[in-house]
Amino acid sequence: MRYAYFPGCKIPHHLPAYGQAVTALCDALKIDLAPLEFNCCGDPVRHRSFEAWALSAGRNLALAHGAGLPIMTPCKCCFGSLKHAAYWLRENHDLRAEVNATLSNEGLILPEEPQVFHLLTVLDQDVPPDELAARAGGRLCGLRVAAHYGCHALRPGNVTNFDDPLNPTIFERLLRRVGVTPVPWDLRLECCGHPLRGKRDKFSKALKERKLTDARQAGAQILATACTYCQMQFADNENGQPSAQEQTAVAAQDINNPPGNPPTAMLAAQLIGLGIGLSPEEVGLTKLPAPLVHPSSLGHEEHTRKITDGEPITANDSNATGR
Amino acid sequence: MTFFDTGLLLSLTAAALGLIWKILGWLRLTVAPAPRPGMGARLAALGKGLLRSLAPCAAARWLRALIVDGLLQRRIASNGFYRWLMHMLIFTGFMGLLIMHGMDELTSELWFSDYAPTLDPFQWLRNLFGVLALTGLGIAAWRRLSQPRVKRTTGLQDWVLIALLAGIMLSGVGLEASKIISPHVFDSMVEDYLGSDDEAEINALRLLWADEYGVVFPVAPPRSDEALAQGRELNEESCVYCHSRPSSAFASYPLAKAVAPLGNILNNLRADLLFYYLHVGLCFLGLVLLPWGKFMHPLSAPINLTLRRGRTTSDTASAAPALADALRPIGMDACTHCGACSEHCSVAPSFMALGTPDILPSEKLGALKRHAAGRLDAPARRAFAEGSQICTECLRCTTVCPSGIDLQDLWMQSKARLRITGPHEPHAVLQQRPTRHWAKTLRSLPPALAEASRSVKICDNRDSFWGCVQCTTCTSVCPVVASSEAPARELDLTPQQIMNMLRMGLKEEAMGAEMVWSCVTCYKCQENCPQGVRVADVLYELRTLAWARLREHPEAWDEAGTSPGHEPETQGGEA
Numbered sequence: 001m002r003y004a005y006f007p008g009c010k011i012p013h014h015l016p017a018y019g020q021a022v023t024a025l026c027d028a029l030k031i032d033l034a035p036l037e038f039n040c041c042g043d044p045v046r047h048r049s050f051e052a053w054a055l056s057a058g059r060n061l062a063l064a065h066g067a068g069l070p071i072m073t074p075c076k077c078c079f080g081s082l083k084h085a086a087y088w089l090r091e092n093h094d095l096r097a098e099v100n101a102t103l104s105n106e107g108l109i110l111p112e113e114p115q116v117f118h119l120l121t122v123l124d125q126d127v128p129p130d131e132l133a134a135r136a137g138g139r140l141c142g143l144r145v146a147a148h149y150g151c152h153a154l155r156p157g158n159v160t161n162f163d164d165p166l167n168p169t170i171f172e173r174l175l176r177r178v179g180v181t182p183v184p185w186d187l188r189l190e191c192c193g194h195p196l197r198g199k200r201d202k203f204s205k206a207l208k209e210r211k212l213t214d215a216r217q218a219g220a221q222i223l224a225t226a227c228t229y230c231q232m233q234f235a236d237n238e239n240g241q242p243s244a245q246e247q248t249a250v251a252a253q254d255i256n257n258p259p260g261n262p263p264t265a266m267l268a269a270q271l272i273g274l275g276i277g278l279s280p281e282e283v284g285l286t287k288l289p290a291p292l293v294h295p296s297s298l299g300h301e302e303h304t305r306k307i308t309d310g311e312p313i314t315a316n317d318s319n320a321t322g323r
Numbered sequence: 324m325t326f327f328d329t330g331l332l333l334s335l336t337a338a339a340l341g342l343i344w345k346i347l348g349w350l351r352l353t354v355a356p357a358p359r360p361g362m363g364a365r366l367a368a369l370g371k372g373l374l375r376s377l378a379p380c381a382a383a384r385w386l387r388a389l390i391v392d393g394l395l396q397r398r399i400a401s402n403g404f405y406r407w408l409m410h411m412l413i414f415t416g417f418m419g420l421l422i423m424h425g426m427d428e429l430t431s432e433l434w435f436s437d438y439a440p441t442l443d444p445f446q447w448l449r450n451l452f453g454v455l456a457l458t459g460l461g462i463a464a465w466r467r468l469s470q471p472r473v474k475r476t477t478g479l480q481d482w483v484l485i486a487l488l489a490g491i492m493l494s495g496v497g498l499e500a501s502k503i504i505s506p507h508v509f510d511s512m513v514e515d516y517l518g519s520d521d522e523a524e525i526n527a528l529r530l531l532w533a534d535e536y537g538v539v540f541p542v543a544p545p546r547s548d549e550a551l552a553q554g555r556e557l558n559e560e561s562c563v564y565c566h567s568r569p570s571s572a573f574a575s576y577p578l579a580k581a582v583a584p585l586g587n588i589l590n591n592l593r594a595d596l597l598f599y600y601l602h603v604g605l606c607f608l609g610l611v612l613l614p615w616g617k618f619m620h621p622l623s624a625p626i627n628l629t630l631r632r633g634r635t636t637s638d639t640a641s642a643a644p645a646l647a648d649a650l651r652p653i654g655m656d657a658c659t660h661c662g663a664c665s666e667h668c669s670v671a672p673s674f675m676a677l678g679t680p681d682i683l684p685s686e687k688l689g690a691l692k693r694h695a696a697g698r699l700d701a702p703a704r705r706a707f708a709e710g711s712q713i714c715t716e717c718l719r720c721t722t723v724c725p726s727g728i729d730l731q732d733l734w735m736q737s738k739a740r741l742r743i744t745g746p747h748e749p750h751a752v753l754q755q756r757p758t759r760h761w762a763k764t765l766r767s768l769p770p771a772l773a774e775a776s777r778s779v780k781i782c783d784n785r786d787s788f789w790g791c792v793q794c795t796t797c798t799s800v801c802p803v804v805a806s807s808e809a810p811a812r813e814l815d816l817t818p819q820q821i822m823n824m825l826r827m828g829l830k831e832e833a834m835g836a837e838m839v840w841s842c843v844t845c846y847k848c849q850e851n852c853p854q855g856v857r858v859a860d861v862l863y864e865l866r867t868l869a870w871a872r873l874r875e876h877p878e879a880w881d882e883a884g885t886s887p888g889h890e891p892e893t894q895g896g897e898a
Contacts, residue, residue: 010716039669046863047863055676105471151844151847195845199750
């Protein structure tokens with residue numbers, strides 16, 4: 001399948017490793033990515049102006065339509081913004097007419113049925129499960145990973161149509177295909193806190209630390225993200241490692257729980273890429289996160305809620321809605 | 324002192340003073356948040372960098388950048404063929420003329436022992452360079468008039484530079500043409516070089532020059548075959564060693580021929596002198612303008628490209644602070660206002676929707692220069708802040724900039740500075756006053772134009788919230804409420820209370836609530852609402868509505884929005 005690749009604004013400077021991992025992974029899996037010069041998805045300006053947001057997102061939909069390609073983005077916020085805009089541009093005829101009028105100056109027009117996919121969906125739909133499993137060959141076998149879903153792809157479910165918004169399974173399904181053991185954890189559908197970063201840092205930090213603690217208690221060695229912003233929130237530096245300061249903060253906050261490092265935040269594209277045999281350099285890692293060097297190094301097995309293969313990850317997860 | 328010497332001295336002095344001022348600016352102007360290392364530290368850092376750049380491998384890198392990015396304009400080439408062609412034509416034409424013709428006393432006369440501006444190939448080359456430059460300027464004007472994305476960032480300065488260069492080239496062609504037809508110029512050459520005042524000989528020469536050199540005499544010289552032969556002989560003896568036939572001047576000779584019917588009038592007006600003063604005057608004007616705005620780019624862009632050593636990523640911030648501080652103003656001065664950054668800007672659609680020019684990087688850079696120099700008034704500061712805050716730091720402007728400016732770094736630094744000095748982002752402005760203050764203020768303001776004209780209305784549509792039964796599901800699933808130890812104090816209102824405010828018609832009372840501005844937009848409230856209330860969409864819209872009103876009535880937030888020393892996160896306290 002061929003897609004118009006929509007990396008979003010933050011990858012080129014703030015998280016180049018993600019771009020590298022996505023292109024390497026798609027290359028290895030024969031997913032054809034066409035570079036189009038998109039503009040911002042509109043998400044950041046949505047707090048200021050609905051109209052500026054709708055035009056920004058709409059222009060991208062029109063650009064992809066003009067190229068005759070569906071959009072594939074590795075960022076949940078870009079995905080959500082584009083899907084949300086597609087929703088409003090379908091629902092509201094006046095808005096659609098306004099956006100089309102502006103776009104027509106450039107010879108662009110909004111598509112009737114915009115095609116927007118997130119990387120996870122593409123990996124799930126376009127790559128046969130057997131192929132992924134065969135290529136993985138058990139490299140990451142036993143690695144315990146907490147899948148962090150990211151809000152803007154999940155909700156509102158009737159707008160994004162990403163997966164079941166209250167009980168999604170796509171992320172764990174993909175992880176299991178490369179031999180990783182997904183751990184069930186209560187806060188997997190919660191916000192990472194990035195939207196309040198630099199705005200209400202107290203809340204932003206609290207949300208992040210709550211999630212890291214929960215993932216650690218669930219026995220996760222890796223916290224897998226599939227969104228540029230989520231990854232930036234959990235790990236600032238380019239190696240995807242939480243800073244020492246953050247590790248201390250998380251550990252100190254929760255003295256009643258078993259010792260251990262918070263899980264290392266890692267991009268799903270990097271994890272799956274390593275799983276199918278790409279080198280760390282190819283997926284933008286200058287060095288491997290510790291749990292991948294010694295998969296059992298964190299080993300507090302007794303606290304890991306083991307899941308048997310094949311069992312739906314969230315079937316008994318009564319906290320799927322959050323609290 | 325002649326007109327030329329006086330003018331040259333004056334304009335060179337003005338240019339030198341301007342350049343000194345600019346270089347002082349490189350040591351003085353600050354983009355990054357204060358406090359920063361002083362002038363001495365910057366000078367030392369630049370000196371140290373200069374020494375280090377002499378090392379062979381560093382020298383190879385900057386030499387390569389100077390040749391590939393500076394002379395061959397690789398970066399412009401990757402921006403489009405016509406842009407590259409335009410620049411190469413102007414560059415080749417202008418530099419050719421400047422070196423061979425403008426500074427001939429220092430160049431051509433020293434390099435060629437028999438140099439004379441009226442000899443070929445110099446005469447021909449002058450026309451060639453002029454036509455190349457004029458073609459390039461024509462493409463430049465055509466691009467700026469016909470391409471919407473270039474047109475929207477084209478300003479007065481761009482036209483002044485195009486007009487000035489075109490004026491210099493055209494007046495040069497006019498000067499040459501008016502000298503070709505001028506009997507005054509002929510007479511002075513006769514006086515200088517013929518060494519004879521025999522009227523018959525001069526008339527013979529006049530006849531030849533009227534025929535073969537295009538001079539237009541007020542009274543046609545008496546014609547005879549002998550006189551023509553004598554004229555040719557005199558020409559061979561006295562003239563040809565320093566004056567080729569003007570037919571090789573393929574731009575100005577046809578012009579001279581074309582205006583020949585009006586030759587007497589032009590000659591009586593002394594068109595040759597008029598064009599001389601115009602041509603030289605425009606050149607002096609260019610010299611005076613050289614240190615300012617985009618006129619400086621022939622100097623500053625190569626300097627910046629050399630300093631950047633061919634990189635297209637953003638790494639100024641990783642340099643030593645004093646060096647980074649010195650590099651930033653140099654980068655700002657390297658802007659040619661070509662508009663490539665704005666053509667590729669990721670948030671250009673926000674400019675289309677909001678109309679603030681400073682959203683586009685090429686315009687924001689101008690504002691940043693004035694901001695750094697402390698020359699922005701309050702409305703301009705607000706526009707600059709809006710443009711800065713809307714930027715998503717996508718790096719694209721930095722990647723495409725033909726002058727190699729590290730724009731990404733400039734934006735990140737200036738945004739960091741704005742976070743301290745203001746004008747602040749909407750959430751920070753709203754945070755500086757209690758909810759009741761904003762309720763009163765926002766209620767007193769008329770609805771914004773942007774508010775009235777919107778096609779999607781959520782808070783003004785009862786269907787959005789009318790179904791709310793105050794079951795508190797939204798509040799109980801809200802991760803922000805869950806993270807707060809004291810929601811009533813920290814958030815003012817909970818999501819379900821905000822829905823209730825709307826039901827009671829108290830929209831403005833909710834607009835300034837901390838909850839509205841602390842929403843993480845996770846949509847859990849909306850997803851879980853049993854009544855299908857658009858909780859998160861309402862919070863989104865309350866933010867945009869409040870901001871639209873304040874944006875159209877800046878006096879209402881000026882005080883709150885620009886007060887220095889603002890520190891976010893003061894009201895929450897430490898956990």
